[in-house]
Amino acid sequence: MSILVLNSGSSTLKFALFDELAEEELVRGTLDWYSQSEGVTMAYGFQKISKTESRLDISNNRDAVEWILHVLAEINLGKSIRAVGHRVVHGGTKFCQPTLINEKVIQSLGEISELAPLHNPPALTTIGAVKTILPEAAHVAVFDTAFFSTLPRSAYLYPVPYEWYEQYGIRRFGFHGISHEYCSTRAAELLDRQNDDSLKLVICHLGNGCSATAVLGGSPLATTMGFTPLEGLMMGTRSGSIDPGILIYLMKQQGFNPEQLDQSLNHQSGLLGVSDVSSDFRQIEQAAQDKNERAQLAIKMFVERIQSTIGSLSVLLGGIDALIFTAGIGEHSPLLRSSVCEKLSFLGLELNEVKNQNAHTDSDLATKQSAGRILLIQTREEQMIARAAQRFIMKSK
Missing domain, CATH: 3.30.420.40 (ATPase, nucleotide binding domain)
Structure with missing residues (x-):
């Protein structure tokens, strides 16, 4: 079977x-x-x-x-x-x-x-x-939203009229939860800190869709994606968080309708929108190496938003024991990992560049002197899903 x-x-x-x-x-x-x-x-x-x-x-x-x-x-x-x-x-x-x-x-x-x-x-x-x-x-x-069903109320509510939550269900759901849950469990194994309620992790799931999550003792405290997968970090074709006043302006002053905004924000923004090269980070990296200024700008914006998010999530946790890179870009781009970690020494995170350039699955890329660990974890969403299905098979026996 x-x-x-x-x-x-x-x-x-x-x-x-x-x-x-x-x-x-x-x-x-x-x-x-x-x-x-x-x-x-x-x-x-x-x-x-x-x-x-x-x-x-x-x-x-x-x-x-x-x-x-x-x-x-x-x-x-x-x-x-x-x-x-x-x-x-x-x-x-x-x-x-x-x-x-x-x-x-x-x-x-x-x-x-x-x-x-x-x-x-x-x-x-x-x-x-x-x-x-x-x-x-x-x-x-x-x-993908299930892992975040235990978010604290202060994390899942938005600072909008409370009736929006009561009447329309407006709240943060969070996404990439299958990946974040797997990585939090795997990180605890790699660090030999299973069942440690004090383990402080910041997980960066960086692919065509991107999200970051603060996890304390295996439970999420905060995550960047929100009511929809559009909020948070800059992504392949999605804008991530922007000033909502921009949308009001475009609708009122420029005649945009909801369908146009949806198309622009979900399909024409992010790395693609800024670089005008591709939504594929590999192609943007190559274009940046070829001195394409828009590609260089897209990478700079992407890195800075990841850095600021890691900082804010670390403050919420009260420190950081390990930073985790996962998903397509996080697992396969040494340039991205190096650029992100460049300004994180104040958090006690120090990347070993030799290990970074020769990284392998489920490894620690931090220097020996680093106060916090920097982990590369291959996310295994498929196995998490298979295990969930397997539990239903066992119930039916």
Whole structure:
């Protein structure tokens, strides 16, 4: 038996297949129907084989699901799927724990899709497609917002009329929770401080979407993303936090409508909007090395916002035991890590540049003299989701 994990994006579908205990990863892959040059990359863990295909007739999540299940059947793994774990970005106030998916759950998730317009709709499409093909499997939704359901009231409320919270549910939800929860647990293991209620962590999840979280003893105290995944750090195509008066001005004085603002803030801002090069940090790094001033400016803005966020979260924690870099940029860009840590010596954080340039998964990049540790942790959201699905399998036995 096996557990399939699906992580849906607007133009990508990541998948991984685990054994029934959710410990051994059998297959993983990413389908990308936006970047035609990448296509699909699959790694067959049990055979240690990688395979890349670039010409696939895939243009949406439903096609991607059918292709994945077809390939798994070809390698004699498709018929053994006992459960499917789905990453769902926004669970609203109703979904704070992994949830078995039924029609009522699907309807409820559809009602809050506008809170995560880049993520929830494709996830729902994927769920519908897989349930049709694998109706007997247990389908489990695991929510990015769940980890932050225990945020202190002072952290999840906004300083707006209190009626907005009571009547409209306006509050901070937080996102990337699956990643932040995994990294907080893994950091405690690496530091040999499990079950330590005093462990102070600042976790920077830096990818196309970016967020930072202050974690004390395994529980979140604050996080940068808010009511939607648009708040907080500068991101690939998202603006992050800006003066809300800008939006009022654009609507009143320049005639912008909500749809235009949504498109601009979610799809045309961030690293892409500033650099005018790409939302891909690798391409921006290359452009900056080639003396592209806009690319250099985008990196500077990105780094400064991360630095100021680390500082504010550290103050909230009353210190910092470890700074954690994770996700695509955090794990793979020595330049970003070096630039961010350049001004953090006042927090007792000192980066070992040799270790940074030769970093490997789940390692400490700090110098021996550093008062705090600097950890690079490979986030394992898929395994967290598989473990949640596995618990439902055990309940049904």
